[in-house]
Amino acid sequence: MKTLKLITVVFTAAIMLTACKEEKKKPDYSKKKETVASTGIQISDAEMKEGAQIFFDKCAGCHGSSRKGATGPSLLPDGDGKAIATKVLGAEGIRTFIENGTAGGMPEWKGILSEHQIELMTRFLQVDPPIVPPYGMKEMTASWKLIIPVADRPTKPQHNRNIKNYFGVIMRDAGKVAIIDGDTKEKVAVLKTGFAVHILRTSASGRYIYSVGRDGKITMIDTYTKIPTIVAEVKGGFDSRSVEVSKYKGYEDKYLVFGGYSPSHIAILDAQTLEPISITPTAGKACDGDKEYIEEARVASIVASHTDPVWICNVKERGMVDIVDYSDPKNPKITEIPTARFLHDGGFDSTGHYFLVAANASNKIVVIDVPNKKLVKIIKTGIKPHPGRGTNLKTKYGNVWVTSHLGENKLSFIKTNPGKGQWTVVKEVKATGNGGGALFVKSHPKSKHLWVDRTLNPDAKLNSAVDVFDSYTLKFIKTLHAPKGVDGRAVHFEYNKAGNEVWVSYFMGKKNAIVIYNDKTLKVKKIIQGDWVQNPTGKFNVYNTTHDIY
Numbered sequence: 283m284k285t286l287k288l289i290t291v292v293f294t295a296a297i298m299l300t301a302c303k304e305e306k307k308k309p310d311y312s313k314k315k316e317t318v319a320s321t322g323i324q325i326s327d328a329e330m331k332e333g334a335q336i337f338f339d340k341c342a343g344c345h346g347s348s349r350k351g352a353t354g355p356s357l358l359p360d361g362d363g364k365a366i367a368t369k370v371l372g373a374e375g376i377r378t379f380i381e382n383g384t385a386g387g388m389p390e391w392k393g394i395l396s397e398h399q400i401e402l403m404t405r406f407l408q409v410d411p412p413i414v415p416p417y418g419m420k421e422m423t424a425s426w427k428l429i430i431p432v433a434d435r436p437t438k439p440q441h442n443r444n445i446k447n448y449f450g451v452i453m454r455d456a457g458k459v460a461i462i463d464g465d466t467k468e469k470v471a472v473l474k475t476g477f478a479v480h481i482l483r484t485s486a487s488g489r490y491i492y493s494v495g496r497d498g499k500i501t502m503i504d505t506y507t508k509i510p511t512i513v514a515e516v517k518g519g520f521d522s523r524s525v526e527v528s529k530y531k532g533y534e535d536k537y538l539v540f541g542g543y544s545p546s547h548i549a550i551l552d553a554q555t556l557e558p559i560s561i562t563p564t565a566g567k568a569c570d571g572d573k574e575y576i577e578e579a580r581v582a583s584i585v586a587s588h589t590d591p592v593w594i595c596n597v598k599e600r601g602m603v604d605i606v607d608y609s610d611p612k613n614p615k616i617t618e619i620p621t622a623r624f625l626h627d628g629g630f631d632s633t634g635h636y637f638l639v640a641a642n643a644s645n646k647i648v649v650i651d652v653p654n655k656k657l658v659k660i661i662k663t664g665i666k667p668h669p670g671r672g673t674n675l676k677t678k679y680g681n682v683w684v685t686s687h688l689g690e691n692k693l694s695f696i697k698t699n700p701g702k703g704q705w706t707v708v709k710e711v712k713a714t715g716n717g718g719g720a721l722f723v724k725s726h727p728k729s730k731h732l733w734v735d736r737t738l739n740p741d742a743k744l745n746s747a748v749d750v751f752d753s754y755t756l757k758f759i760k761t762l763h764a765p766k767g768v769d770g771r772a773v774h775f776e777y778n779k780a781g782n783e784v785w786v787s788y789f790m791g792k793k794n795a796i797v798i799y800n801d802k803t804l805k806v807k808k809i810i811q812g813d814w815v816q817n818p819t820g821k822f823n824v825y826n827t828t829h830d831i832y
């Protein structure tokens with residue numbers, strides 16, 4: 283019981299540390315190490331806190347916040363009947379996995395984690411994991427801050443900038459979001475948001491930008507003010523990857539949905555103020571008839587339909603696509619569609635009628651007919667598909683939606699228009715070099731190009747470059763290496779509103795940058811650097827994000 287209490291405190295402390303990572307003090311190692319009876323491992327309170335923080339930052343995404351396993355196996359001292367017990371693996375076994383990664387897709391952490399951190403994790407993972415404290419409506423409402431009430435906000439823009447071509451850019455490790463004017467390429471504001479912001483979404487009118495971070499914090503940015511301003515904040519949970527708004531006619535800028543990794547729930551909030559409205563837990567049985575009740579049923583990608591008042595929320599571990607009707611937000615009607623495990627990221631086809639999502643542990647793409655709330659097809663593509671929101675092309679093989687793969691060097695093109703071959707892979711193409719590691723693909727209706735990154739490929743030559751293909755013939759055109767004065771891993775693409783520029787982030791290097799290419803000539807147009815450009819990741823153009831142009 284004493285251990286349980288200690289662990290709950292540790293988890294809460296880790297969350298708090300997360301929220302103010304920058305001001306984080308070095309843990310106090312002077313504290314006496316205690317022996318954890320069940321394992322004989324010596325670990326101090328300060329080390330437990332630090333281990334929980336490292337686990338939360340680097341490992342929870344795959345192994346689950348409660349260490350009970352998700353995309354990756356469980357990491358429990360006594361095992362769970364499927365994965366080997368960490369006590370049995372011991373310090374050396376755990377170290378081998380951390381340092382070398384696995385063929386199953388776990389990256390090598392040597393060189394990213396310090397020796398001190400690796401050694402600490404070999405002990406931390408052999409003792410009981412922290413317990414996740416409860417987080418419900420009471421806690422969420424208590425965290426809610428309405429900084430500028432609606433009545434005090436301007437009714438029209440207080441500047442002459444072109445908001446539709448604003449880019450929200452995530453500065454991941456700084457816990458900040460930069461707003462950049464896409465016309466002038468000027469930094470308009472750098473705002474402190476949540477820790478390790480994961481994605482941004484824009485309101486249906488394009489006025490507001492919402493961010494959500496690995497700490498579960500939602501931040502609402504108003505672009506009408508002279509300098510974009512944070513007008514509301516709330517913590518939807520301890521851990522999250524997705525947020526979306528209501529986009530259907532009559533519901534513009536009305537509701538916001540939060541997808542919880544931990545706790546696993548769907549929360550609906552007022553999109554004008556972020557006041558919480560309702561919470562629906564996502565725990566339940568899996569899509570495939572497995573008898574196990576899954577508590578940690580995390581909400582992965584979410585998209586908003588333009589044809590109905592619904593969001594499509596993907597419940598990862600259960601392999602359930604939840605169609606959430608927000609017309610009664612206090613009692614949302616949820617239609618569950620059993621598909622395949624584990625659902626991760628996805629986007630619409632070019633008509634907006636169909637939604638395609640990666641079931642990465644099954645190496646499949648799931649197709650959903652959104653207005654009819656029906657499963658259309660489950661398509662085998664390759665090892666660990668990772669499309670981001672995917673991208674839509676008009677090719678010589680028909681209209682296709684594209685996914686890249688994390689686990690192998692393959693781009694799969696799925697035909698989406700009616701006729702022979704619809705909902706099948708009509709073409710496969712390789713990027714340069716060997717191995718997978720691709721995270722995102724991108725094109726634009728006005729572009730003749732398809733862009734692909736290799737962010738998680740272990741080869742630095744590949745992960746620092748992007749490949750460009752002809753979007754009609756699907757033939758490889760060229761590899762663009764990091765320009766002079768820029769290094770790190772290339773990740774994620776976004777077009778400007780006109781569809782003639784591509785913005786690429788370079789992060790995890792010494793000379794991080796946002797590199798802007800002319801999409802026609804494939805020449806560098808502008809490099810954005812500066813001490814405020816700290817590990818840039820996702821970039822979201824207001825117009826394209828609002829209208830789901832990808």
Ligand code: DHE
Binds near residue numbers: 480628
């Ligand atoms: Fe992401 C999208 C989850 C690691 C950058 N990421 C998503 C989505 C999910 C997700 C569920 C879809 C959101 C949506 O569309 O609604 N990502 C996860 C993880 O669980 C994972 C694997 C591990 C983790 O601990 O977070 C993970 N992601 C990463 C990264 O390491 C990346 C490269 C940098 C970072 O933030 O740490 C990264 N993920 C992104 C980006 C998007 C994203 C930029 C948005 C893509 C888009 O165009 O919509």
